[in-house]
Amino acid sequence: MAQKIVIDPVTRIEGHLRIEARIEDGRVAEAWASGTMFRGLEIILKGRDPREAWLMAQRI
């Protein structure tokens, strides 16, 4: 019988992660991992002084 397991939040990591798995006969048949947080650093960095890129990117 198919069953679905969801682990959200995944703890002891940096960031936000959700794991979903579809179980069939006691085994994982399909699994999905999603990062559930987005800030858009790539969009923000566009057009800025390149010397500042490391300052902001180290804060991902």
Place this chain on the structure above:
Amino acid sequence: MERSMTLAEELAVRGISRREFLKFCTIMAGVLALPVDRAEKIARALESVRRPPVVWMHFQECTGCTESLLRANRPSVAELVLDILSLNYLETIMAPAGHAAEKSLHDTIKEGGYITIVEGSIPTADDGIYCCIAGRTALDILKEVAANTAAIITVGACAFYGGWPSTPPNPTGAKGVKDIISGVPIVNLSGCPPNADNITATVVHYLTFKELPALDDLGRPLFAHGRRIHDNCERRGHFDAGEFVEAWGDEGHRKGWCLYKMGCKGPVAFMNCPSIRWNEGTSWPVGAGHGCIACGAPNFWEMPAYEPVPIHVLTPPTTYPEVEPVKEMSPITAGVIGAAVGVAAGVAGAVAVSQIAKKEE
């Protein structure tokens, strides 16, 4: 958990000596800019206090603030987590995950009276979908947690005003806690990240005096944000002498001269980094040779990091900052000081003072 034990009992169980404990209390009095004899009051209050429950919310963040706290050397993280705070929910270090983790949060909310620490901004664009935990938006979760909390401590620039995620064009509509929540005491431990000693000292102040520390008009604790970096910087002598670093690695840089021309924001930044320092009190960014980026100021990402900041005081001050920081200067006081300086130092002094007054208005 043994939540019925007082801190004194727990310290005894863990074999932490009274001497060590008193040393910690004295350091906390120092960070809080309190007279040393208050250390005793802190010690007495902490000994009888029961660990307050704390929930630590992660929203749009980089975990840098958590890292900053985990690097706390006084008390060590183990002491802080186990003895002073009862961290019921902190995703980065808690053992349970998924439903079990959420249960800890919901149980704490139901009981009420907890302290909430928020790290990270809250996205508000597109119904808040840019940060979801356990299928709910950060916006929803924050409102629920705030409804039953005793106080909120925001850690870091992101939870304070939105931080870098809120930098134009702010793709996710990121905001700080104070822009969303009202009616709850909020203290903003600004800084990107904030110093662990300031986080600890704020909690100690709350436990000792049963209230949050005195705040400035941005809701930041005055003990941490009352003084200008530039006025307490070890390179200040070089600034006054006109000795500036002109390029990375040049002779002036090697000699430890002033970093103003390399973009140092010390003249407009109000933080206690020069006195409490980082990495077990050993160094701080300016000490290590890079200009201050004013990470405790709102919207600091909009100040070009490597361009000199416009400065209003071109000559050394005629007086030095007071021990208790003056929060606001009335136009009349500014006028009187302006006149006095004008007489003493010529018209230029008066112009400089009126510019400061204008900026602070």
